[in-house]
Amino acid sequence: MRPIRTSYAQDLTLLPTTGSRVRVALVTGVALAIPAFAGEFYLGELAAVFIFAIAGVGMMLLSGYTGLVSLGQAAFLGIGAYTNAVLLARGVPLILSLPSGAMLAGLAGVAIGIPTLRMSGLYLAIATLAFGSIVGTIFQKWEGVTGGFGGFPVVSPTLGPLILDSPRGLYFLSLAMLGLVLLVAANILRSPLGRSLVAIHGSEISAQSMGVNLAVTKTLSFAISAAITGLAGGLFAHYVHFLAPDSFDLVLSIQFVTMIVVGGLGSLSGAIYGAIFIRLLPQGIALLRDDLPLGIGHMPGLEPSLFGLILVLFIIFEPQGVAGRLSKIAHYWSAFPLHRRATFQRQKSYTRSERVR
Amino acid sequence: MSLFAVEDLALHFGGIRAVDGISFDVRDGEVFAIIGPNGAGKTTIFNLISRLYQPTSGRLIFRGQDITRRPPHVVASLGIARTFQNIELFANATLLQNLLIGRHSHVSASILSQILYTPAVRRAEIAHRGRAEEVIAFLGLERHRDRLIADLPYGIRKVVEIGRALCIDPRLLLLDEPSSGLNVEETQEIAAWIDEIRGTLGVTVIMVEHDMSLVSAVSDRVMALNYGRILALGTAAEVQRDPEVVRAYLGG
Ligand SMILES: Nc1ncnc2c1ncn2[C@@H]1O[C@H](COP(=O)(O)OP(=O)(O)O)[C@@H](O)[C@H]1O
Ligand SMILES: [Mg+2]
Numbered sequence: 001m002r003p004i005r006t007s008y009a010q011d012l013t014l015l016p017t018t019g020s021r022v023r024v025a026l027v028t029g030v031a032l033a034i035p036a037f038a039g040e041f042y043l044g045e046l047a048a049v050f051i052f053a054i055a056g057v058g059m060m061l062l063s064g065y066t067g068l069v070s071l072g073q074a075a076f077l078g079i080g081a082y083t084n085a086v087l088l089a090r091g092v093p094l095i096l097s098l099p100s101g102a103m104l105a106g107l108a109g110v111a112i113g114i115p116t117l118r119m120s121g122l123y124l125a126i127a128t129l130a131f132g133s134i135v136g137t138i139f140q141k142w143e144g145v146t147g148g149f150g151g152f153p154v155v156s157p158t159l160g161p162l163i164l165d166s167p168r169g170l171y172f173l174s175l176a177m178l179g180l181v182l183l184v185a186a187n188i189l190r191s192p193l194g195r196s197l198v199a200i201h202g203s204e205i206s207a208q209s210m211g212v213n214l215a216v217t218k219t220l221s222f223a224i225s226a227a228i229t230g231l232a233g234g235l236f237a238h239y240v241h242f243l244a245p246d247s248f249d250l251v252l253s254i255q256f257v258t259m260i261v262v263g264g265l266g267s268l269s270g271a272i273y274g275a276i277f278i279r280l281l282p283q284g285i286a287l288l289r290d291d292l293p294l295g296i297g298h299m300p301g302l303e304p305s306l307f308g309l310i311l312v313l314f315i316i317f318e319p320q321g322v323a324g325r326l327s328k329i330a331h332y333w334s335a336f337p338l339h340r341r342a343t344f345q346r347q348k349s350y351t352r353s354e355r356v357r
Numbered sequence: 358m359s360l361f362a363v364e365d366l367a368l369h370f371g372g373i374r375a376v377d378g379i380s381f382d383v384r385d386g387e388v389f390a391i392i393g394p395n396g397a398g399k400t401t402i403f404n405l406i407s408r409l410y411q412p413t414s415g416r417l418i419f420r421g422q423d424i425t426r427r428p429p430h431v432v433a434s435l436g437i438a439r440t441f442q443n444i445e446l447f448a449n450a451t452l453l454q455n456l457l458i459g460r461h462s463h464v465s466a467s468i469l470s471q472i473l474y475t476p477a478v479r480r481a482e483i484a485h486r487g488r489a490e491e492v493i494a495f496l497g498l499e500r501h502r503d504r505l506i507a508d509l510p511y512g513i514r515k516v517v518e519i520g521r522a523l524c525i526d527p528r529l530l531l532l533d534e535p536s537s538g539l540n541v542e543e544t545q546e547i548a549a550w551i552d553e554i555r556g557t558l559g560v561t562v563i564m565v566e567h568d569m570s571l572v573s574a575v576s577d578r579v580m581a582l583n584y585g586r587i588l589a590l591g592t593a594a595e596v597q598r599d600p601e602v603v604r605a606y607l608g609g
Contacts, residue, residue, distance in 0.1 A: 191471035202447025211462030
């Protein structure tokens with residue numbers, strides 16, 4: 001049964017039902033318990049899932065909620081990673097270097113947000129793609145700072161009891177950061193700011209007529225998304241230990257797009273499902289590699305092609321992603337046996353031929 | 358007393374004179390209808406008032422203030438709300454969320470306090486929710502509160518759009534063809550609400566409308582337009598009798 005609410009305040013609570021509180025407590029408990037028995041390798045891989053989920057939340061706010069496409073997310077990740085690594089190498093403590101990476105990435109978000117204010121769809125995709133490749137070139141050419149193609153080794157500091165050199169330390173730090181980022185995102189989404197993001201997605205002209213300042217809000221969406229992705233980047237540096245300029249390229253940006261589409265646009269849990277998927281897929285391919293027929297498993301470019309294929313299949317067959325599928329299943333059981341097939345079918349849409357041009 | 362005045366307003370799109378030197382004023386508390394054939398320039402006047410278009414010349418005066426240069430996102434906070442001819446709701450949000458966005462011009466919390474979701478933000482949210490619920494009750498939309506706009510039938514969406522505009526707590530409400538696409542009963546319901554919006558809520562209404570029975574039923578004065586110019590202005594009966602208006606409608 002659907003919970004019956006008794007006050008407005010209840011609707012504003014992050015976890016309004018007992019079920020949702022139990023679920024979050026359970027997931028948190030499991031996440032905290034895992035390091036007690038999992039090996040270092042698995043902890044490292046799980047940390048990567050958390051890091052990608054953070055970046056996924058960042059992209060979800062921009063694309064899933066505000067409806068702005070970005071093919072430049074890898075650049076924000078790279079800015080966060082390089083800033084953190086370079087500052088650490090110069091003796092800045094992690095507690096400053098990590099937020100600095102997020103902040104610099106946020107500023108880069110403003111820098112791409114302002115000139116693209118009037119763009120959407122394909123044009124925005126191209127503009128963000130160009131931005132990504134410019135930033136990638138800077139990573140390559142600014143050798144004095146980034147080490148260019150020679151790469152940049154990441155020194156591993158300690159943060160209180162956590163030694164970031166170890167997958168275990170990174171696991172806990174990434175988990176805490178993911179929790180923080182989810183809280184921030186959930187607060188944004190239940191606030192006026194979150195509603196104005198959704199409004200811009202729905203109709204820019206009526207958002208404006210409701211009092212939403214388009215320029216400020218869209219730029220803010222880019223900045224917040226970029227800062228969160230930059231934070232993920234800082235953590236990512238400690239996962240890879242060594243930064244190479246070409247690890248922050250278009251392939252990674254497309255992975256991020258795949259991640260939020262597969263996970264489910266317009267849902268925070270979708271970012272997590274997507275991150276799990278995107279990190280498991282390469283492992284799955286590695287496991288199956290030798291068993292696939294016709295040597296497919298050893299074809300060059302197998303992974304990116306597979307990501308692209310899955311992206312397309314999801315857009316066509318499951319546009320609500322994993323999160324959407326799960327909520328349909330949950331709805332099916334909560335309404336059982338009264339579920340109707342047509343529950344999720346949309347009414348035929350009205351035309352928009354005479355909009356403001 | 359005049360609440361809103363338009364002085365010699367014009368907007369030319371290249372060679373097209375969509376609005377071609379129009380002046381009128383709207384009294385506080387009246388329902389003012391704008392009629393005219395398709396392409397007469399009615400929606401363009403609304404887009405000028407909403408500041409989505411910049412006039413070629415002329416002025417817009419609201420409560421004695423010149424608002425001709427104000428950016429579109431401040432119009433709501435001045436107390437001017439509108440609906441759109443082809444419904445511009447936020448389709449991926451619920452009805453309630455749509456109404457809450459109507460409260461946006463009353464939001465004062467900083468971005469940081471929203472991210473932290475401070476007690477002040479929570480209190481303000483409860484107040485906004487209370488206002489949205491009043492509008493929901495006023496328009497009888499309780500049953501649909503938590504449904505996505507994309508799942509609602511056309512007739513309900515038109516009402517939701519009026520509700521979203523009312524959440525602004527406007528002094529002036531612009532309705533662009535509120536009855537288009539609705540059946541007779543739904544149109545009568547709209548007429549009753551327009552009466553109440555003016556009577557109970559004390560909101561001044563400018564309405565673009567084709568349905569002359571609705572126009573006659575609710576409006577104090579009617580302005581007929583054609584090719585961006587005023588043909589006639591007066592009571593519904595006077596305007597309907599006007600020879601120029603008759604000719605425009607008969608395709609003269
Ligand atoms: N953005 C625009 N660009 C060019 N022409 C426009 C634009 N908006 C409206 N027009 C033209 O202005 C005239 C008036 O349009 P409109 O105000 O929508 O008419 P209506 O009275 O049916 O609401 C029409 O000829 C229309 O084609
Ligand atoms: Mg029109």
